[in-house]
Amino acid sequence: MRSTTRLRGMTWDHPRGIDALRAGSDEFERLTGVAIDWTARPLREFEDTSVVELAARYDLVALDHPFIGDAVAVGALMPLDTVLLPAELAERADDSAGPSNSSYHWKGRPWGGAVDAACMVSAHRAGAVDPAGIPGRWDAVAAFARRCGRESVLLAANPTHLWGTVLSLCEAVANTAVGPRDGWRRSGDGRPDWWGDGGIEPAVLDEAIDRALRLLPLCAPESLRSDPITVLERLARSGDPAMYTPLVFGYITYARPGARGELVAFSDAPRVGDDPVGTLTGGVGLAVSAHADSGREAAAFVRFVTSAKVQGGLSHDAGGQAGRRSVWTDEDVNAQVTHFYRDTLATMDRSFLRPRSPGYPSYQRAAADALHRGVLNGVGRREIVAELGKLWRVHVQA
Numbered sequence: 466m467r468s469t470t471r472l473r474g475m476t477w478d479h480p481r482g483i484d485a486l487r488a489g490s491d492e493f494e495r496l497t498g499v500a501i502d503w504t505a506r507p508l509r510e511f512e513d514t515s516v517v518e519l520a521a522r523y524d525l526v527a528l529d530h531p532f533i534g535d536a537v538a539v540g541a542l543m544p545l546d547t548v549l550l551p552a553e554l555a556e557r558a559d560d561s562a563g564p565s566n567s568s569y570h571w572k573g574r575p576w577g578g579a580v581d582a583a584c585m586v587s588a589h590r591a592g593a594v595d596p597a598g599i600p601g602r603w604d605a606v607a608a609f610a611r612r613c614g615r616e617s618v619l620l621a622a623n624p625t626h627l628w629g630t631v632l633s634l635c636e637a638v639a640n641t642a643v644g645p646r647d648g649w650r651r652s653g654d655g656r657p658d659w660w661g662d663g664g665i666e667p668a669v670l671d672e673a674i675d676r677a678l679r680l681l682p683l684c685a686p687e688s689l690r691s692d693p694i695t696v697l698e699r700l701a702r703s704g705d706p707a708m709y710t711p712l713v714f715g716y717i718t719y720a721r722p723g724a725r726g727e728l729v730a731f732s733d734a735p736r737v738g739d740d741p742v743g744t745l746t747g748g749v750g751l752a753v754s755a756h757a758d759s760g761r762e763a764a765a766f767v768r769f770v771t772s773a774k775v776q777g778g779l780s781h782d783a784g785g786q787a788g789r790r791s792v793w794t795d796e797d798v799n800a801q802v803t804h805f806y807r808d809t810l811a812t813m814d815r816s817f818l819r820p821r822s823p824g825y826p827s828y829q830r831a832a833a834d835a836l837h838r839g840v841l842n843g844v845g846r847r848e849i850v851a852e853l854g855k856l857w858r859v860h861v862q863a
Contacts, residue, residue, distance in 0.1 A: 470499045470759050472766070474525035478505035479694060481581070481718045482527065482749065485785025489770040492779055496769075499762045501525065508694060512625050513830060516752070517541045524757035525766065527749050530568035531829060533576050534821040536752070543753040545575040548764035557771060562790045563743075563813040564655050569750040571821050577750030578771040579788030580780075584816035585633045585744035586809040587735060588719070589709040590700045591728040599709070603637060603676065603735045606711045610683035619707035620688040621696045621714075622681065627689070627840065628833035630712050632819070633734065633744035634673035635659055639666075642815035643740045655746075655818030664857035667850050674836075674846045680711075681840065689841065701726035711735055714747045717786040720805035724784070731805050733812045743815030748788065820861070828860035 474490070476482045483505045490501035504523070506514065516532040520541040528536075536542045546554060554575060558566050562582035569577030589599060600606045610618045622630060636642075641650035641657040650658040659669040681688065685707060693714045699707045701719050703726065712734060719729035736742040751770065753763040769775060776785070777792045781801075792798055793806035793813065819825065832853050839849040 469494070470762055472499065472501045472524040472757070472759060472763055473522070474501045474503045474527075475519050475523040476503055476505050476527040476749075477508055477511035479508065479716070479718070480724075480784050481716055481786055482511070485780040485783045486527070486580070486751075486770065488779050488783035488785075489775055490766065492775075493766050493769050497762070497765070499759070499766065501766065508692060509625075513826075515826070520752070520754040521756060524754050524759065524763045526752050526754060527580070528577060528752055529747065530577075530750060531819045531821055531825050533569060533571045534823045535826055537571050537576060538823040540755055542576045543755045543757065543760050543764065545578065545753065545764055545767060548761055549575070549768055553768065557789075560773065560789045560791050562788055562793045562810075563816045564746055564818055565748050565788045567655060568746060568748070568818050568821075569752070577752040578767040579748060580751045580770055581749035581786045582788040582793070582813060583714050583716075583747040583749075583786060584809070584813050585629060585712045585734060585747070586715045586812050587709075587711055587732045588697065588700060588713050588715075588729050589732075590705075591730040591803065593708040593727075596730070596732075599732055600711065600735050601733075603634075603711075603737055606680065606735055607683055609709065613708070614706070615683055616685050616706040617708050618684045619691060619696050619699060619710050620681070620684045620712065621691050621693045621710070622684070622688040622837075623690055623692050624833040624837035625829075626692055627677070627837050628829065629714075629745045629747075631670070631673050631677050631836060633712055634676050635665065635669050636744060636817055637735070637737045637742050638672045638676070639669050640736070640738060640740060640742050641817070642743045651817065654821065656820060657817045660820070663862070664854050667854065670850050670853065671846050674849055678840065678846070689837070697729055698725070700729045703727050712744065715786075715805065715809050717802055717805050718784060720803040721784065721801070722803070728803055730803055730808070732808050741811040741815060743817050744812055746816040746818050748786075822861055824861040828856055831856045831860060
């Protein structure tokens with residue numbers, strides 16, 4: 466009888482975050498004898514806890530791409546190209562949903578596998594809103610709120626997610642992803658050109674904050690303490706006055722019939738001009754700790770769970786959200802999830818990355834708090850823009 470190697474993994478505690486990984490690890494154990502014990506943390510901890518700290522305690526860590534730089538700088542993660550072959554890495558790059566695969570690369574090496582791709586899109590309770598009335602432009606969002614009432618519009622606008630909304634509004638204003646991909650105004654690390662080494666371009670940030678300040682009074686007051694799960698749970702609740710959100714991270718869980726109350730339908734993010742626009746990239750990467758005693762086995766699981774067969778098969782069946790474009794474009798898969806992938810693919814393809822530079826996670830936390838506090842206290846746009854620029858210099862450029 467073969468002995469069992471046991472690994473420890475950390476993810477987040479929503480069904481989208483844990484169910485597919487558990488299903489994948491059960492099958493991986495059956496095939497290899499390598500077992501994985503998963504711990505799940507709340508969304509807030511997933512967004513804010515240092516990956517360096519987690520990599521000291523777990524063999525496998527689910528992470529958000531901006532944490533890569535801090536972790537690599539102190540040698541906390543194992544590069545996956547020590548186990549995955551060049552052809553395997555190239556195949557994953559070719560089949561990435563948007564920039565998900567490349568978001569876990571840093572300094573020319575892969576530090577995580579894209580198990581889940583996501584970006585900020587629109588959502589509404591299916592049947593509560595005529596699909597023809599879903600705003601396709603930001604100006605129409607205001608008209609929708611005035612027509613249906615502010616309680617009908619709920620925005621994820623706690624500090625972390627108001628920050629994400631403002632960043633996505635920066636891209637809506639500037640739209641760096643128009644025309645052929647080779648003409649997109651993006652830096653080599655996936656950042657849009659309004660976000661340079663000196664921070665976010667002040668004029669773009671000022672206009673984005675202005676749009677956010679005009680939007681928030683049209684949304685339910687509880688928006689400023691809501692996260693995406695709060696918003697989507699309410700959209701899935703029959704009879705809840707909230708029925709629409711213009712921007713929220715896509716969660717396939719709510720588009721699965723019978724999975725979570727009423728169906729939630731997702732659609733591409735609103736735009737400012739005529740062209741489709743990208744938003745902030747989210748999703749989940751799976752990284753291997755450099756301290757793992759069984760690092761090769763952990764990397765083999767990353768290879769397994771990011772394979773096309775698993776992503777479009779048992780992970781999908783267990784409620785997972787794919788990182789592979791071939792799953793996003795699969796018509797049979799789409800038919801099972803209210804066309805979640807098809808209806809948000811234009812936004813996903815154009816989504817942008819946040820910096821992965823060392824110091825960025827601490828900047829994001831400080832900037833999100835400063836932005837949220839400024840909005841609550843009625844601080845002027847110029848003061849907020851200046852404060853965010855100062856924080857960039859303190860945390861990233863220092």
